[in-house]
Amino acid sequence: MNPGDPTRGRLILIAIFGVALLMNVLPGPTWAEPFIPDWVALTLIYWCMAAPQRISVGVGWTLGLLLDVLYGSLLGQHALAKAVIAFLTVRLHPQLRMFPRWQQAVSVFVLLVINQLIVTWIRGATDQAPGSAAYWTPSIVGMLAWPWLFVILRDLRRRWQLS
Amino acid sequence: MITAFGKSFHGPSALTRFVLLALLSAALMIFDHRGQQLQQLRAALMVVVYPIQVAAGIPVDVYNGLVAVFTTDKELKERNLALEVERQQLLVRLQQFEAIGRENDRLRAMLGAASRVADRVLVAELMEVSLEPFSRRLLIRRGARDGVYIGQPAIDAYGIVGQVTQVAPHVSTITLITDPSHAIPVLDNRSGLRTVAYGSGDQDELTVPYLSRVADIKEGDLLVSSGMGGVFPAGYPVATVTAIANDPREGFLRIRARPAAQLNHGKQVLLIQATPAAEKPKTP
16 A cells, blocks of 8 residues: 555544544543643644545544543534534635644634533533633643644644645 | 545535534434433444543553552552451441441331331442543443443442443443532431532532521531432432531522542442332432
């Protein structure tokens, strides 16, 4: 199989998203919770931006559904949130690609907040939304992590000629 | 995931697919919130994500393995000794409890009330994964195959932990009493006052709202399960009242309590199995 082989590319993408899901459920102490960004959302935003013809709303929705199962949350809750950010990212990808890195990070922050807002609204409507201000710090941490994650994923994409 | 959706790209436009998937999510949420119809779908998907959960536990397993390797003989002996002493103390207390239990049964027999049946328990090991951020849930390595059912109460050595809310064949989810969506009927062990303790979402805090400013409750009171509602058996410790704020401008007391169970650093929980007598709690 050569690097540009579609089956291989597909497997590598599955592996990358698998790792992202894994990182979202890695065990840690409760106090560390506010400092763990939503890796799945960040990875999804990157691929929707870099390869919108390949990764978009459908993949986002599926990832969100798997996350719902992993988290034990209401089915469809994260699925909807991830589908929304995938849709927005695909819509905005020409601009996002042109942005300087810091501006891109700010846009990612906005997308992450939208992701969290949707989840909070649904949790508030179905049982009880988390009230603490610490709930929002993962989006800030995600924004700070973005430039590094971007470089890592871009290198992976170039090496394996994904997209 | 990519095989399923990567191919269908040339079909409907992105907006159409987005709208369809959004409607599908809404339908899923409504069905999942209203009833148990999606339990099987969730159980099936649980099997799909099981490898991820196992992989997530590997770092902790490796850490525990390393700790075991570097634990010296001396430490083990010391620990063994400490446990032996603790066991002796517990056995002494148990002797009293057995006598009291028999006395209680005799008294209940005189009153014509059903005698309390000793609860059977199932030990369940925790799975080392984190669930949804800012919710308070645990995943355990016991599922429908082991007889776990929804609503089954979970305790640890110190008090009530929570209840089972989702069951898959091999794993199940426990919602802790500190989860913001959880409420448990309790009884003030000192005054006999009945009320309900709600989860705060904080890792070790419960709140007891809607108690009037003259209610007989004090700091340091132990709250035990009252058995009302039929989910939790009566008489297990739930929390200790840590703070009471009595603000004259508010109609109710503001009460906070610390859970009795070790919700953050346990390695296993005990699931209480319903016995015929426990299934139908006597209404007071």
